[in-house]
Amino acid sequence: MRGRRESKAVPRLGTAAVGMLEGLERHRLLSTAQLHELYAPASSLRWTQHLLGRLRESGLAEAARAPGGLGLWHLTPRGVAAIGPIAGGAAGRKAISPEQAAGPLREHTLAVNDVGLAFVRAARERGDECEALAWRHEVAHSLGRPPGQRRPELLIADALLTYQQNGPGEEVGFHYRFVELDRATMGADRLVEQLARYPRLYHRTLPASDPLDEPEPVWAGHYPVFPAVTVVLAGLPPARTERRRETVLELLAEEAGSVAPEVSISICSLDDLLSRGPFAPIFRELGDPERPIDWLGEGEG
Numbered sequence: 001m002r003g004r005r006e007s008k009a010v011p012r013l014g015t016a017a018v019g020m021l022e023g024l025e026r027h028r029l030l031s032t033a034q035l036h037e038l039y040a041p042a043s044s045l046r047w048t049q050h051l052l053g054r055l056r057e058s059g060l061a062e063a064a065r066a067p068g069g070l071g072l073w074h075l076t077p078r079g080v081a082a083i084g085p086i087a088g089g090a091a092g093r094k095a096i097s098p099e100q101a102a103g104p105l106r107e108h109t110l111a112v113n114d115v116g117l118a119f120v121r122a123a124r125e126r127g128d129e130c131e132a133l134a135w136r137h138e139v140a141h142s143l144g145r146p147p148g149q150r151r152p153e154l155l156i157a158d159a160l161l162t163y164q165q166n167g168p169g170e171e172v173g174f175h176y177r178f179v180e181l182d183r184a185t186m187g188a189d190r191l192v193e194q195l196a197r198y199p200r201l202y203h204r205t206l207p208a209s210d211p212l213d214e215p216e217p218v219w220a221g222h223y224p225v226f227p228a229v230t231v232v233l234a235g236l237p238p239a240r241t242e243r244r245r246e247t248v249l250e251l252l253a254e255e256a257g258s259v260a261p262e263v264s265i266s267i268c269s270l271d272d273l274l275s276r277g278p279f280a281p282i283f284r285e286l287g288d289p290e291r292p293i294d295w296l297g298e299g300e301g
Helices: 002-009 015-027 032-039 045-057 077-087 098-102 105-126 188-195 197-203 238-254 270-276
Strands: 061-065 071-075 135-142 154-166 172-182 228-233 265-269 283-285 288-293
Touching: 015 032, 015 045, 015 061, 015 071, 015 077, 015 105, 015 135, 032 045, 032 071, 032 105, 045 061, 045 071, 061 098, 071 077, 071 098, 098 105, 105 135, 105 154, 105 172, 105 228, 105 270, 154 197, 172 188, 188 197, 188 228, 188 238, 228 238, 228 270, 238 265, 238 288, 265 270
Parallel strands: 172 228, 228 265
Antiparallel strands: 061 071, 135 154, 154 172, 265 283, 283 288
């Protein structure tokens, strides 16, 4: 009976509040400002704070306080139980504790969500579609078992983002991106090692059901095309960020033999992405690192 009452509590909160719960379930941790922009951009910030207060009073969400007083919202265990079936959450998903929300997890998670928000803003401005649930965190793919190992090696992208570009008439284009958020907490060589796993995923195949057919790429069971890789650099001053980008591209170029040309890898800074948006020429791509391009590979002019 208690579980039935909790499940009924969600619809009574209203569409915007339920949307916020879905966003917290999908994105784990969101600031008040992020929730406001995603779910109530046409309303006042005070209205967003009112809705979040109702979620807190209902025991569905809670806010941790980061340095500077920033409110960081996350689901409570009751919120996970209430919204999980509606949002398609995985069974047994655990709520984030206040300590985790205010700890090292916050900067990386909030930055990944800032990346998603940059694409949401661009879609709203251009009449495209990229909504609050358009990205998923920590998308894992198996690379198979290394020799002598029992467990498969995993490639875990920080996020997978989907963007629908609406063209003239009924023309529609879908774009998929693996997102790697780098806060310079590891050496550039370690980042390159992570990026080198994407070509391995691209080349990984499974035997075809018919022996006469070609082996099937593993990724084709998940995506209509192989997602390009967008690397977003954060956590450093602009000059050091640019140097890190150059270093990563140079190291990747040295690994050119193992990087499939079909795998697009481009790099930008989080500051540029937030201030100028993904359609500005703020990216540099492995194939032509001197040419500024936008996230779709288009250059200036």
